[in-house]
Amino acid sequence: MAPILFDPSAIDTVIFDFDGTLARLNIDFEQMRRDVASLIDRWGVDPRSLQNRFVLEMIGEVQALLGKNSGDHAASFTREAFRIIEEIEVEAAQSGSLFDGAKELFTGLRKASLQAGIITRNCEKAVRTVFPDIHDYCPVVVCRNDVRRVKPHPEQINLALSRLGAKPGRCVMIGDHPIDIETGKNAGTRTAGVLTGRFQEKDFLRAGADMVLREAPDILRRLKPEDF
Ligand SMILES: [Mg+2]
Structure with a gap:
């Protein structure tokens, strides 16, 4: 030491x-990343440009990007993204x-x-x-x-x-x-x-x-x- x-x-x-x-907690960060990337893709942003980010930072970046055109879109995306990651976190916590x-x-x-x-x-x-x-x-x-x-x-x-x-x-x-x-x-x-x-x-x-x-x-x- x-x-x-x-x-x-x-x-x-x-x-x-x-x-x-x-x-x-054994959170499956790869699964989380894949699920959030596919949501990002559905919102019309190429998730490959964000692949070196942690998941929370990916969400923040897409929120800022969508917010340039529509605050409502940014808010719905963010709500959905956090619903996805919370589900994975809570599930991991149940066996943690x-x-x-x-x-x-x-x-x-x-x-x-x-x-x-x-x-x-x-x-x-x-x-x-x-x-x-x-x-x-x-x-x-x-x-x-x-x-x-x-x-x-x-x-x-x-x-x-x-x-x-x-x-x-x-x-x-x-x-x-x-x-x-x-x-x-x-x-x-x-x-x-x-x-x-x-x-x-x-x-x-x-x-x-x-x-x-x-x-x-x-x-x-x-x-x-x-x-x-
Ligand atoms: Mg830690």
Whole structure:
């Protein structure tokens, strides 16, 4: 493991990504991409011009494109696109599960007087399907529905920090995707990658992460070595 690159005692807040960091949802992103691409095609836009984008960014781009001619068309397209992706997300959530130790992680953070929040590009319905009592464990959860611009834009993390009354300089953002590292950097937080998704230590270091953890609960030992 790479050494920690900041003073752990300066951290009082931990913000987590959800899918791949606290839970396994097995969302079929390829299916989602195909379904959204065929919707885009039906609206008369060539989806091949958008194939390097994440699905949410594809939707945003087509919404902007259609909106140049008709606000109504843009709104109907967007409604339909989100219906498609929510159906896939909620279905995945039904067979998804929280990682072992996720609830204990939040209990441990509270004991250690560390604040916690979750930010996710997923929808609230899917998150609550996997973690129905999420608010008993984590006071602040910012889903896609709560903001205009999702990660890697800093709006979600900024909203979470403001709800917690926390400062970016005293926060670490933890996630399983380099986009989570980018999000933390965009907001001015410290960052940590976890190896419970499909990315490796070298991917996080390349993205500029301050540390890499095997799994999210390891943050307790890293921040409060005397207690855990
Ligand atoms: Mg993730």
